[in-house]
Every structure is written in C-alpha cells, then in structure tokens.
Amino acid sequence: MSDAIDLLMNTSLWAAVLRIATPLIFGVLGALLCERSGVLNLGIEGIMTMGAMSGWLAVYMGAPLLVGLMVAAICGALMGLIHAGLTVPLGLSQHVSGLGITLFASALAYYLYRLIVVVGETPPAIEAFQPLDLPILSDLPIVGPILFSQSVPTYLALLSVAVMAYVLARTPLGLAIRMTGENPHAVEAQGLNPIRIRIGAVVAGSALMAVGGAFLTTAAFNSFFPGMVQGRGWICIALVVFASWRPGKALIGALLFAFFDAYQLRLQTAIEGVPYQLFLMAPYVLSIVALILVARRAEVPAALMAPYRRGER
Amino acid sequence: MRLERRAHVPLHLVILAPLAAVFTALLLAAGLIAAAGVNPLTAYGEMLTGALGSRLSITEMLTRATPLIFTGLAAAVAFRARLWNIGGEGQFFVGALVTAWIGHSLGVPGWIGIPLLMLAGMAAGAALLAGPAFLRLRFGVDEVVTTLLLNFIVILFVGLMIEGPMRDPLAFGWPSSVPVDGDFRLPDLVPRTRLHIGLLFAIAAAGAVWLVLARTVFGAETRAAGLNASAAAFAGISLPKTIMGVALLSGALAGLAGSVEVMGVTAGVTTTMSPGFGYAGIVVAMLAALHPAGVVAAAVFVATVFVGADAMSRATGVPSFIADVIVALCLLTMIVALLFTTYRVRR
DSSP: OHHHHHHHTOHHHHHHHHHHHHHHHHHHHHHHHHHHTTOOOTTHHHHHHHHHHHHHHHHHTTOOHHHHHHHHHHHHHHHHHHHHHHHTTSOOOHHHHHHHHHHHHHHHHHHHHHHHSOOOSSOOOOOOOOOOOOTTGGGSTTHHHHHSSSOHHHHHHHHHHHHHHHHHHHSHHHHHHHHHHHOHHHHHHTTOOHHHHHHHHHHHHHHHHHHHHHHIIIIIOSSOOTTOSTTHHHHHHHHHHHTTTOHHHHHHHHHHHHHHHHHHHHHHHHSOSSOHHHHHHHHHHHHHHHHHHHHTTOOOOTTTTOOOOTTOO | OEEEEOSSOOHHHHHHHHHHHHHHHHHHHHHHHHHTTSOHHHHHHHHHHHHHSSHHHHHHHHHHHHHHHHHHHHHHHHHHTTOOOOOHHHHHHHHHHHHHHHHTTOOSOHHHHHHHHHHHHHHHHHHHHHHHHHHHHHHOOOHHHHHHHHHHHHHHHHHHHHHTTTBOTTOOSSOOBOOOOGGGSOOBSSTTSSOBTHHHHHHHHHHHHHHHHHHSHHHHHHHHHHHOHHHHHHTTOOHHHHHHHHHHHHHHHHHHHHHHHIIIIISSOOTTSOSSHHHHHHHHHHHTTTOHHHHHHHHHHHHHHHHHHHHHHHHHOOOTTHHHHHHHHHHHHHHHHHHHHHEEEEO
C-alpha cells in the first residue's frame, strides 16, 4: 500500500497529469463553447477522431507540426459546420445529428487513413512534438519536469482556457454567445442573429475538439490507429456538466480526471493480483459518480437543445 | 422561406423519405469510392452481388441483420419516448455474457433452456439500462452520457470475465468465454449455413413491439411522453413510470440481441463479437423512422451494406470502412428527409 502513496510523490505522475489532460482541455472547451450557445455537440467523439487522423496525416505528408494542428482544426470545423447546419437552421434533433456526426466523422477518418496510408506490420509514425527543454526553468527541481517540460500543445491548451474564460465573461461576443444559449429571442430583439452566433460557436468549438484529437497523434503518440480516442469525447461531455459550463472549472475537471487516469495506470503495476480492467474502468465510473454529484445543482444554459426558429415560440 | 408543420403526412412521403435518404447517401459515398480510383457503379454492383448474389451470401446477410433488428427495435422504442439510450452496445454484451455464463452449465433440456436464457439476457440488458433511467428520473443525470460511458465499462468487464472467471481453457488465440451448452445452440434455419432461427425471433419481436406500441395504453403513453412530456404529465400520465417501462423494454431488446447472437452464432463471448451492433441499431431505428416494421427492412439494408462492403473490398481494394461511411451518411440524410415529411417549405 505504501507503494501507492510513494507514487503520489513521483514527479513523473504529475507531469503525466498535464499531458493526459491536454486533449481533454481542448475537447471540454470546445463542447462548452457549443453548449453555451445552446447546441449540444455529440459529434465530439468523431470530431476528435477526425482531428487525430487529419492532423497526423498532414504531418506525415510533410507539413510542420503546427500546420498539422491547423489542418485538424479546419477538418473539425467542417464537421462542426455539418452539425450546425443540421441543428441550427434546420432545427433537427441535436442528439441524433451529433451521434450521426460521430459515426460519420470516425468512419470517414478511418476510410481516408486506409485509402491514403499504406499500413504494414506497425502503423507508420511521424516525428511528434517533443517536450520543451528550456534553459534553467526545465531543470528546476519538481516544477521543472511538471510545468516547464511539456510539449507546445499543452501550453496552447492552458492558454485557450484563459482566452475562453476572458471572451465568454468579459467581451460583447461572449455575452452574445451566452445570451443565445439562455434566450435567443432576447438576442434577436437586440438586433443580433442568434442563428449565426450558434453556427459560429459550433464551428469554433468543433475546431477546438479536433485539435484535442490531434494532440493524441502528434504529441502523446506518433501514429494513428482506429479506436484511439477511446471515449475521451464522451468524457468531455460529462466534464462540461461537472464544470457547470465554466472554463475555469472545466480545467479543474480535466486535471482531476487526468490525475485519476495517470494514477490508475501506475497503480496497475504497483498493486498485483487485481485485474487491470478494474483500474481502466475507474475513470469512467468516477465520471458517472461526478455527474450524479453535480446534477442537482447544475446551471444548464436555459435554451440548450431548444432549436430556435424565427417567429416561433 | 420558412418551414410549416404539415397537418397530415401523406403515405407516399413516408415511403419516399428513406429511399431518398439512401439514394443521397450512396451518391455522396460514390465520390469517396471514385477517390479510391474505382468506378462507383462497379463497386455498388460488387456490393449487391456480395450480399445478395448467392444463397450463402443471403444467409450471411440475414445472420448479420438478426442482431440489428433487435438493437434497432431497442433504439426505436427508447427514442420514441425521447429516452436517449445510446448504450445498446453495452446491453448487447451483458445479454451475451449472462447467456454464456448460465448456458454453460444449465442442466435442463433445450426447449426449456433456450427461452430461459433469452429471458436472462433480456433481464441483464434491462437491468443495465434501468440504472441510467433511474439516475435521470431521480437526479436529472443526462442518460446520453451515462449510457455511453457504460458501454466502455461493460466492454472492460467482459474482458475481465473472459480472461478470468469465465475463461474458456479450450479456446486458442484470443480469449473467449466458455461456450453455451450444445443443447442451447439455436437450430439452423437454412441447413449448412450460419443462419439460425433467431431471425424468426427477431421478426416476431418486431411484431410484438409494434402491437405494444400501437395497441396498448403503455404504447400510447410512450408516444405522448415523447411528443410533449409536459402535456403528457398534465393529462395524468406518470412520466417516471412510462420512462422506466420504456427503459426496461429497450434494454431487454438489446440484451436479447446479445443472447440470441451467442446461442445462434458465436457460442462463446469475445470482446470482438459485435462490430458495433448497438451503435448501428441507432441508424436502423432512424432509417425506419422509429417504426417497428420499418426496423426489419432497415436492418436488412444495413446488413446488406456491411456484408456487401466486405466482398466489394476484397474484389476492388476500396477500404471496407466505406460501409460505416455509407451507414453514417444514411443517418444524416434520413433526419433531413424526415424533416421534409413533417414540415413543408413555404415561401
């Protein structure tokens, strides 16, 4: 048992927490942006898969890593545009459309991967993002390996949290997005177009989700394989509720989840005689428990999942 | 331009909608097939012969359609009441697992054992969905996320069981659970093929679900709950009771899919025994416009695409993932087509 406590003292655990949290931070911010404008985006799982594939493919075909992330963002935005087109102007069921996007985006990603890439015994690999090696800072004890030796996308994720929090809380654009999620009729009365705001939010949010997926193939690993997103998108949907639709709390939620994930991975080897599947289940079970704990006091955007049609109440 | 709700949906539109949706999806997928350097018409021809070209391929396709009818019914029943059961995959697996577990050592004759095992699979699936339904009713937890996360938990649990307590010591290679006793294998429907009488059970289930939905008070209450929950509650319908009833029925149908698949096809449980039957069931239900009779037709269509795509892939080299693309596109085009059956465009 003392092994389990020793693990907590290990800096590599805490460095892993930030690394595992990175795709979740992007994903949860993207889902949060969509939902704040009133659109549930269950396409997230497929959009992350598409991001993972397209970002990796761009780098595989010779693009620089940051361009890879941009390609992923564009592909994610396109998927988001389909979801927005179906759910916002047409007002179709956000549940069904989102699931359709997930099935479509992942199938398309696998199809294109098989079509373009020749897969041999092992999947082909790229030169992925490396951890930063800053003078002095990276060599500091404890904080060096945890905070200053992450890869570039991790810092981008943390920056995105700050930007999202600022934009939503302090800018006219953020106010318009939040108002569209609460009362689109009021937005229309202000002379703004709630339909355009929702489409914009879903497209931007989907781009963020895709970058989260691309982190998996360009930083966490260096190759793409089917099923690699492994429910991270659904975890993000749960984290948005856990965070009661606030970017700061979303960061905390993603870090908490990542901590449990990193810790269970290490516990698997530290504690013997317990089937490894029980450890792998723990993060999913904890997500459900977290949902139960917060569900009662969740401040759901009032117009979430309510399609807006002009002149219809 | 605006949309206006139709007072009455004409029958020809009800039939035309899925046909138009499928046609559009095939047209869009043709672009992807052409990108692979293959003539789309050749590819679709190969798909048709691959799924329907011989006695053997037709029975293979119907074998694949059988679990899809069950999971399609499960999704249709739930979605009608706006209970978003996305956990069909997990319910399929618990149904399969419980069937193999009990069926391995149950000492009764087949004609008693098979119905008992089907009931056990149904109970397991129903129990798995009862949890999320309870959480929604009691705490307001969204069932989409809980049912989705449960799929991952169940798959890990299946892995745990078949590598541990239920491991088949005689299985080579990939771990598999112990098989059901030979007495509980479903008889073949066509000799010397994999097609088993489970197909008849599935069609009977579709008929039974149709009767329940169209001719019982419970069916009327589910429809009311789905169309307008607050109006239904105002009319004196107990929403918690209705939602829980729908959850039990939907979970039972998905569990039955797993149970029948084990007794009819695989005998033992493996983590790879379902190529996404639970998720494909959602597409089947939507293509059927949530109608039980339509579910049978839609399941046959989806099975044709999957079985046909495998054969087409072998013949032309187009990746077989094209089947998943086509099926997903059908879901998206179908919801648009459904919009135009319930609304009309006014200028």
